[in-house]
Amino acid sequence: MSRRHRTGMLAYSSRYKIYIEGYAWSVSEKYILASDSVTLLVKPKYYDFFTRGLQPVHHYCPRRHENKCRSINFAVDWGNNHKQKA
Template identity: 55%
Template sequence: MLNCLYRYKIYVEGNAWSVSEKYILACDSPVLFVTTLFQDILSRALVAGKHYWPINREHICKSIKFAVDWGNEHPAQARLIGEQGSRFVREEMSMDYVYDYMLHLLTEYAKLLWYKPTVPEKAVEICTESMACPARGLHRECMMGSMERHAAGFEPCTLPPPFTEEEAKEIADREAEVLRNVENMEG
């Protein structure tokens, strides 16, 4: 893939949720991840310093320069961060997990509805093939790769319980420590 030809990849959040985070992490390149105030369903388990290199959003240019210089001086460690990020994507961000989560989410959401949804009389069904067939190249490959191939023969996933306050604090403290260490290294 052409977008995987670079030694480093940079991820910066946009104004809305984006799937690019997954594809950027999948390239075996160390990802320079501009810190964010938000987490999504895919990134909650990412660990700064293990799956990506954190970039300080207050000093982006200085932080990126330091990260690249550090990575060039420590190529084996930088490569390991890239490989661990890619492994995380392969093992923890599979489309099966995403579809499982979406089924769970929609099933739970449906329980909250006060009415029974119906298909409008003049609705037109759009199937995956009709959307993917006209696509070409990498666009088609990505669409076909994310296509659901069968309906699940089981109930939606059972999500683990939310983090306890103690667990959430432990995760936040670990993340803060990594960010402090990187900030101290940057000087």
């Protein structure tokens, strides 16, 4: 993985980044969305003030909470086969 300096933090470049809520509040969502990677976001239960203005498909790729592994695999396969659209 290549390293690069991005918005005051050291980030690793990757094609996809996944955000899934856990049992505690997470600050990583905004950093994942700010990266140059495609964000696969499993529908959260709670929303921060900035996430309410985000549009699915435009700002992130929404994924279902049910069968999340299958949903993420489908998105990655689709993105790998449609790199220009992803």
